[in-house]
Amino acid sequence: MATDAHVTVVANNADDWWIHGLKVCPDLDTVMYTLGDGIDLERGWGRRAETWSAKEELAAYGVEPTWFGLGDRDIATHLVRTQMLEAGYPLSQVTQALCRRWLEPAYGDRLTLLPMTDDRVETHIAVADADSPSGKRVVHFQEYWVRLRAEVPAEQVVFVGLDQTTPAPGVVEAIAGADLVVLPPSNPVVSVGTILGVPGIREAIRATPARVVGLSPIVGASHVRGMAEQMLNSIGVEVSAAGVGLNYGARSAGGVLDGWLVDERDADQVARLEAAGIAAAAVPLMMTDHEATAAMAAAAIELVG
Numbered sequence: 001m002a003t004d005a006h007v008t009v010v011a012n013n014a015d016d017w018w019i020h021g022l023k024v025c026p027d028l029d030t031v032m033y034t035l036g037d038g039i040d041l042e043r044g045w046g047r048r049a050e051t052w053s054a055k056e057e058l059a060a061y062g063v064e065p066t067w068f069g070l071g072d073r074d075i076a077t078h079l080v081r082t083q084m085l086e087a088g089y090p091l092s093q094v095t096q097a098l099c100r101r102w103l104e105p106a107y108g109d110r111l112t113l114l115p116m117t118d119d120r121v122e123t124h125i126a127v128a129d130a131d132s133p134s135g136k137r138v139v140h141f142q143e144y145w146v147r148l149r150a151e152v153p154a155e156q157v158v159f160v161g162l163d164q165t166t167p168a169p170g171v172v173e174a175i176a177g178a179d180l181v182v183l184p185p186s187n188p189v190v191s192v193g194t195i196l197g198v199p200g201i202r203e204a205i206r207a208t209p210a211r212v213v214g215l216s217p218i219v220g221a222s223h224v225r226g227m228a229e230q231m232l233n234s235i236g237v238e239v240s241a242a243g244v245g246l247n248y249g250a251r252s253a254g255g256v257l258d259g260w261l262v263d264e265r266d267a268d269q270v271a272r273l274e275a276a277g278i279a280a281a282a283v284p285l286m287m288t289d290h291e292a293t294a295a296m297a298a299a300a301i302e303l304v305g
């Protein structure tokens, strides 16, 4: 990043949940540990050089759930967060306190990590269940993702409490004052879609004088990682780079995008996007290393710059 650039990352916090009396915020922590160089790169979540004694001890007591594991190092983060929340601090201030350790040494005040909201909101997924009178069962996002491995079809996605939330302090201000807003190649339904569903955030993106550019999480007919396919099917959106871009929509037509990057393999979809008023280009979209990721960012800037 240019030395004078200021980056604000707004993270989804509807995947959060309480477990063993601790508040876990996976997306905030994944961003914090990744940018702070503490992430386990292979797993893509949690701490590097992790140990699992607490998890093993809990299992020995027969404490459920055993399918979701908190590492010993990671638990320290959750203890600090939970104590601060219980003392009355909002999540945005707790996040700032945690980032003092992880981000400040390397980035000073040039990088800010914010939860999308300080309010409680949870993503729940309805799945088919023959044993239930309604034929359905609703599980927390973590149960769908970790225990069920997103292997059963998601019939419906419910964001419990989302319409009652307000953006965390600094979120709308960062969007309004930005030179560029980037929608990352994350899940368009349960990550970016959740953030856009916080009343006021979509409106701020529609109104910002900054250019808004997104990167497709779909390459060919499938997601690069995660579970975008299952989620797009659940809301009836075409699983393709253009399908996702068109679902976000052109800012000129009531949507949120000025530009949309698709992978080279999807170059044939550029014309469809441009016809809908979205500037589009096809470039390599695999985050194989830092250089490839930096080239994606540069292409995004060039597209709408």
Ligand code: FO1
Pocket: 015, 024, 025, 026, 027, 029, 030, 045, 046, 067, 068, 069, 070, 071, 074, 142, 145, 146
């Ligand atoms: N993912 C798993 O597949 N298994 C786990 O036991 C697990 C524990 C966990 C603990 C803390 C944390 O921050 C993330 C954790 N994750 C785990 C990943 C988590 O499910 C995902 O990062 C996201 O929620 C996906 O958006």
Ligand code: CA
Pocket: 012, 015, 027, 190, 191
């Ligand atoms: Ca997530």
